[in-house]
Amino acid sequence: MYLKKKKKIRMFITYILLIIALIWTIFPLYWMIKSSFTVDNEMYVARPTLFGFTPTVSHYIELFKEAKFQVNLLNSLIISGITTLIGLGISILGSYSMTRLKYPGRKLFSASVIISYLLPTAVLFIPMYIFVSGLGLGGTKWALLVIYPTFVVPYCCYMLRSYFNSIPYALEEAALIDGATRMQTLRYIVLPIALPGIAVVATFAFTMSWNEYLYAMIMTTSMKQMTATVAISSWKYGDIINWGRILSGCVVASVPVTIIYILAQSLLVSGNTDGSVK
Template sequence: MVVKAATVRTIQKNVLIYCIVIAGLIWTLFPVYWMVKTSFTPNEHMYASKPALIPTEVTAQHYVDLFNETEFMGNIKNSLYVSGLATLVSLVISIFGSYSLTRLKFKGRDFLVKSIIICYLMPAAVLFIPMYVLVSKLGFADNKFGLLIIYPTFIVPYCCYMLLSYFKAIPKSLEQAALIDGCSRLQTLWKIILPIAAPGIAVVATFAFTMSWNEFLYALVVTTSPSQQTATIGIASFKFSDTFIWGLLMSSSVIASIPAAVLYLGAQSFVIGGLADGGAKY
C-alpha cells in the first residue's frame, strides 16, 4: 500500500509539472502564433469582431506589399549591419577588458569592476540626449554609423559583466603553465583562455546581438531617414497616429524575428551551458 501511495503521489506530481510546463508553453508561444496567423490573414477578416483562432483563409499579400511597396528590407539590412558590427566591436573590447580585470592587478581595479555594473544599469532614457548631441557633433546625425558609436556604450558593460564570471572560473594554473612554456600574455589569451571560454563568449555574443537588434530609443532619436533606420523603427512606421496597418505590422514582425530566432537556435547548446557556467559571481 505504501508503494502504491508513493506511486500515486509521483504520478500526481509529474502530471502537475507537465500541466504547468504546457500552460507556460502555450502562454509563451500563443503570441508568436497569433503574429504569424495575423500576417497571413486577409484584410477583410483582419478586423472581425470575433477573429477565428484558426484562419479559414490565408494570403501572402501582406508580405508582397512589404517587399515591394516599403523599404523594410533595407531596414533589415541596416539592423544586420549595425548589430553585427556593434556586437563584434563590443566583444573585442570586452574580452580584453575582462581578461585584464580578472588577471592583472593594478590600482583602481575594483572601482572599474563596480563602474561596469553601474554603467550596465544606467537607463537609456537618461543618456539619449547627451548621446544624440555627441553623435551630432561627430557628424553622424541621421546616419546608421552613429548607432555604432552608441550601441557599444551599453553592450560593452553587459559583455564585461558576463565575461568576468567566465574568465574568473578558468584556473590560473593553466595560464601559469603556458607562461612558463614561453607564451606571452596575448598568446595565453588566444590559445588558452578563449578556447575554454568559447561557450560563454557565444552566449554573450548572442545576447549582445539581441540587445542591438531590439534597440528602439537610440535608433528613433538618431536616424530619421527611412534609408538609415533599423528594423525596429521600420516596424513602428506602420502605425500612424491611432491607425495600425496590422498586415504590415505582423508580417514585418515575423521577418524581423527570423535572424534572432536562427541565432538562438544555432547557439542554444552554448546558451544552456554558458548560462550555467556564468553563475559564478565576481
C-alpha cells in the first residue's frame, strides 16, 4: 500500500513538472501569435490582458503591402534551400568516404571536419567579408551561398558520419561481391537506409541557414537583399519598436520551418536495418 501511494505521488509530481515545462515552452509562442493579431492600442499598455484582445489582421496587411516581407521570405527560402542541397551533397560523399574508404589523410580529414564544426562562425566574418567582396558578391544575398556551406557542411558531415557508421558494412560487401560499384552501393543501399538520418540533418541544416543572422546582417545591405531574420530586426528604429509588424513577421517566418519539420516526420524512423544481417 505504501509503495503504491509513493508511486502515485511520484507520478503526480512528474505530471505537474511536465505541465509546467509545457506551459513554459508554449506560452512564448502563444503570446507571439496573440500579439500579432492584437490592435496597437491594446498592445502598448502597461498591463496587457492574457487572453482577451480585439483581433485584427492589419499587422499582416502592413507586413506584405508596406514592408514587402514576401521578398525577404523568398530570399531566405532560396538561400536556405540551396545551402541545404549543397551541404547534403558534399557531406554525403564526404561522410561516406570517411566511414567506408581507406586513403592517406583520412584521419586528418575527419579531424578537420570536427574542428571546423567546433570553430565559432563569428570569428570568421571579417575574412569572409573580404573574400566574398573579392568575388564581387558583397552586399548581395548570393554571398551567403558561399558562406553558409562553410558551417553547414561540417555539421552535416559530423552527423552523417555517425549515422553511416551504424549501417552494417556487410550489406555493401554483398553488393560489391555481386558486381556493384561504390556509387551504386551508396545510391541503392546506403542512402535508402540512411534516409531518416539524412532527413534529420537536412532539417537542421535548413533551420541553421534560415535562422542565421550575423552573416546575413553583414553581407546584405539593401532591404531587397535581406533575409527574413534581418528584415525583422530592421523594424526597430532606435527606441521605437514596431511590435505588430515584428511579431507578425515572426509568425510568418516560422511557418516554412514548421512545414519542413512536419514533412520530415514521416522519414524520422529508426531501425530500418533490423533483421537485415543475421
